[in-house]
Amino acid sequence: MxxxxxxxxxxxxxxxxxxxxxxxxxxxxxxxxxxxxxxxxxxxxxxxxKPDSAAQAMSFLLPMIYSVDGVLDRFSEEEQELVGRYLEQVSAAYAEHLDDGAHSPVDA
The missing domain is CATH 1.10.10.10 (Winged helix-like DNA-binding domain superfamily/Winged helix DNA-binding domain)
Structure with a gap:
């Protein structure tokens, strides 16, 4: 960085x-x-x-990332596809609001 x-x-x-x-x-x-x-x-x-800061952050984040990934492994392929579609649509909804220039109440 x-x-x-x-x-x-x-x-x-x-x-x-x-x-x-x-x-x-x-x-x-x-x-x-x-x-x-x-x-x-x-x-x-x-x-x-600082160089060791990223390593420290990743040592905290990686176990959580692996745990979430392990949860996804418990779903069938069809369920994973459904979760993927849901997340894509949620992401698109967020992007739509951001593209409209909407800001958080903090910006007001």
Whole structure:
């Protein structure tokens, strides 16, 4: 993952820079990221994930992912197809609302 400015993170996540700053403060305090001077903008900073942070996150997430995958293995092929169709339609419904420019109440 390449370093990004807080403004770029906010843009990509479609949240306020204040929310990003708060998140960065918390992640910095937990040792997951660090702020360094931006080499192309002397007034700015970039946020860089610490190398062991991704490994730490994956050590937490992978067991959950494998458990969910194991649950799916308990369904028949037909049931898996049904679950897949459901998830595709839910994803399309979410995308439709996002494409309409809908925002969460937090943005209001």
């Amino acid at each position: 390449r370093p990004l400015s807080p403004t770029e993170i906010a843009r990509r996540l479609d949240i306020t820079t204040a929310a990003v700053t708060s998140s960065i403060d918390r992640l910095t305090g937990l040792g997951h990221v660090e702020r360094t001077p931006n080499p192309t903008d002397r007034r700015g900073v970039i946020v860089t994930a």
